[in-house]
Amino acid sequence: MASLRDIKNRITSTKKTSQITKAMQMVSASKLSRAEVNAKAFVPYMHKIQDVVASIAAGSSDTSNPMMIARPVKKTAYLVITSDRGLVGGYNSNVLRTVMSKIRERHTSNDDFVILSVGRKGKEFFAKQGMTILESAIALPDHPTFADIKEITRKAVGMFSDGTYDEVYMYYNHFVSAIQQEVTEKKVLPLTDIQPTGSTASYEFDPSAEAILEVLLPQYAESLIFGAVLDGKASEHAASMTAMKSATDNASDLINGLTLQYNRARQAAITQEITEIVGGASALE
Amino acid sequence: MKTIAVNIVTPDGPVYDSEVSMVIAVTATGEMGILPGHIPTVAPLGIGAVRLKKENSTELVAVNGGFLEIRPEKVTILAQSAERATDIDLSRAQESAKRAEALLQANKDEIDFKRAELALKRAMNRINVYEGNI
Numbered sequence: 284m285a286s287l288r289d290i291k292n293r294i295t296s297t298k299k300t301s302q303i304t305k306a307m308q309m310v311s312a313s314k315l316s317r318a319e320v321n322a323k324a325f326v327p328y329m330h331k332i333q334d335v336v337a338s339i340a341a342g343s344s345d346t347s348n349p350m351m352i353a354r355p356v357k358k359t360a361y362l363v364i365t366s367d368r369g370l371v372g373g374y375n376s377n378v379l380r381t382v383m384s385k386i387r388e389r390h391t392s393n394d395d396f397v398i399l400s401v402g403r404k405g406k407e408f409f410a411k412q413g414m415t416i417l418e419s420a421i422a423l424p425d426h427p428t429f430a431d432i433k434e435i436t437r438k439a440v441g442m443f444s445d446g447t448y449d450e451v452y453m454y455y456n457h458f459v460s461a462i463q464q465e466v467t468e469k470k471v472l473p474l475t476d477i478q479p480t481g482s483t484a485s486y487e488f489d490p491s492a493e494a495i496l497e498v499l500l501p502q503y504a505e506s507l508i509f510g511a512v513l514d515g516k517a518s519e520h521a522a523s524m525t526a527m528k529s530a531t532d533n534a535s536d537l538i539n540g541l542t543l544q545y546n547r548a549r550q551a552a553i554t555q556e557i558t559e560i561v562g563g564a565s566a567l568e
Numbered sequence: 569m570k571t572i573a574v575n576i577v578t579p580d581g582p583v584y585d586s587e588v589s590m591v592i593a594v595t596a597t598g599e600m601g602i603l604p605g606h607i608p609t610v611a612p613l614g615i616g617a618v619r620l621k622k623e624n625s626t627e628l629v630a631v632n633g634g635f636l637e638i639r640p641e642k643v644t645i646l647a648q649s650a651e652r653a654t655d656i657d658l659s660r661a662q663e664s665a666k667r668a669e670a671l672l673q674a675n676k677d678e679i680d681f682k683r684a685e686l687a688l689k690r691a692m693n694r695i696n697v698y699e700g701n702i
Contacts, residue, residue, distance in 0.1 A: 324581030331577060332646055335610060335637050429579035429648060486637075489611040490597050498596075498612040498635055502648065509579050 287552065290545040294538055301534030307370070308527035314425050315461065315520035321426055322458070322513045329510055336474075336503050338485075339492055348493065349444065350500040351474050358396060358448040360417070361386065362439060362471065362508065363409070364455035364515040365402035367421055371519055372526035374456060374464065375404040381466045382454050383412075397448060399439055401432070401512060417442065425516065432512050436505035443472045444501075455511045456518035462525055464518040471507050474500060572604040574620060576629060576645045583650045584629055590621040591643050593636055602638055609638040615689045617697045618645060628653045630697040632690050656698040665691035 285293075340351070363382050365375045390396050393414055400406040400419040409416055420435040443451055450472060457467040488495050569589055576584035591602040594616030612635045620627045634647030668688035671680065 321580075325579055327582060328577045328579050328646060331637070331644055335635070335646070339610065433648070485608065487607055487609040489595060489600070489609055494596065495610055495612055495635065498633075502634065502646075505648075506579055 285544075285548070287545065287548050290541055290548060294541045294545065297534050297537050297541065301531050301538070304527045304530040304534065308524055308531060311520045311524035311527060315517060315524055317426055318513070318517040318520050319458075322510075322517050325506075325510055325513055329506060332499070332503050332506055336499055339488070339496060339499070348496045348500060350472060350504065351496075353473050353475050354449050356449045359389070360397050360399055360439070360442070360448040360451045362399040362451060362453040363401070363405045364453070364511055365400070365405035365408075366519045366523075367403040367423065369404070370526060371523040372529075374519055374522035374526075375402075375408075377464075377466050378454050378456060379405065379408050381468070385452075385454075385468070399435065399451075401435060401515075417447070423512070423516075425520070427512055427516065429509055432509055433505075436508045439508060440472070440501045440504045443504075453508065453511055455515040456522070458514050458517040458521060461521045464522055467511075469507070469511065471504055474504065569623060570604040572602065572606075573642045574645070575642065576618070576631070576647065576650050578647055578650050580649075584620070584652060586620070588620045588622050588627075592619040592621070593631070593645070594618075595636065600636075602643055605640050606638050606643075608640070609636075611636050611638075613645065613647065615686070615693050617693060618650075628697045628700060630656060630694045632693070651694065651697075653697050653700065656694050658695065658698050661691045661694035661698065665695065 361382055363378060365378055369375070386396060397415045397417045398405075398409045400409060400416055400421075401423065403421040406416060406419045406421060418435055418438050420432060423431055439451060442448060450470065453469045453471050455467055455469075456464040459465050571587040571589050572591065574584060574586060574588050574591055575582065589604070593600050593602070594614050595611040596614055597611070600611065613631055613633060615632050616630075618629045618631050620629065630651050630653070631645060631647045632649045634645065634650075637644040637646070665688060668684045668691060671684035672688065
């Protein structure tokens with residue numbers, strides 16, 4: 284049986300750990316609420332751009348823009364959104380597992396696809412697997428602005444346009460609620476599934492519908508990615524909060540168990556001492 | 569006086585939302601003035617200042633790319649970034665203008681050249697809007 288002092292030491296160190304996890308939980312909670320606000324601020328932009336894209340796409344019958352035409356797929360790009368650090372429960376492993384199983388299902392050789400990674404964890408993982416990482420964005424701030432991820436979105440869309448790859452899939456954790464996140468797959472490019480929304484106002488185009496699509500579609504694709512990054516960040520903070528909460532709960536369970544053990548040991552020590560005294564006294568009689 | 573609602577939205581959230589009497593924007597084909605009751609139009613925007621005229625004042629917003637959606641009672645500007653004159657960080661804009669200029673002089677690579685040119689344009693636009701000399 285462990286000595287009293289050993290148990291005491293374990294209790295103290297567990298307590299300290301739980302203080303840290305508790306603090307991290309609260310930090311994540313506040314970051315989560317900020318992230319939700321950011322995601323909300325993005326909604327009007329997304330809606331509007333979707334509206335306009337849909338009404339132009341519905342209005343002009345010939346969709347000759349290369350970004351809207353599916354071409355024979357020689358190479359696929361996977362854009363994977365993970366976090367930079369751990370301590371986020373299953374956040375990263377869920378996404379990475381899904382991506383890996385999809386890749387195994389679709390491709391036989393590592394030359395058939397490339398990886399675009401947002402987040403250090405994903406980058407390290409795919410590098411270890413020996414896969415080609417064309418672009419990566421790491422050390423993003425907790426509340427990214429569009430300028431922070433512009434570099435990678437521009438490259439992701441640009442490399443589709445210049446034919447480096449022929450389709451882009453995106454994987455991220457969709458934020459459902461603070462305790463639930465869902466790995467989501469989304470096809471970003473080509474933009475083949477633009478649904479016409481209810482408001483089909485007929486527009487004049489200046490100079491022409493094609494010229495506007497040329498500006499609009501890259502912007503649309505980039506904002507799809509930005510939306511996913513925001514969504515992923517909200518999920519990251521939520522996952523981190525849940526992970527830290529369960530760590531704190533586990534620590535307090537552990538402390539309870541240890542305290543019980545400590546008290547038992549203390550009592551045993553006292554009993555033993557009394558027995559010794561009594562034994563000594565009776566020996567004198 | 570008749571007014572038209574103006575909404576400037578960026579991925580980082582709404583920037584401007586108000587009623588004005590006239591909007592003047594720089595589109596890809598040239599300057600465009602929009603009054604209430606304009607025919608529904610969509611036009612791409614360049615890097616430039618959007619002038620929002622109210623009854624006796626004019627407000628400037630620096631807009632970087634994106635496009636303009638006009639309906640008879642509402643104008644929506646969707647840009648990748650947009651700043652009101654009061655929100656512009658002048659020293660940052662001057663810094664990036666300097667950086668872009670240095671790049672332009674040093675670099676012969678075509679892609680980098682184009683990027684530096686755009687960066688310079690954006691920075692100059694911000695500075696101009698901040699100083700109000702459009």
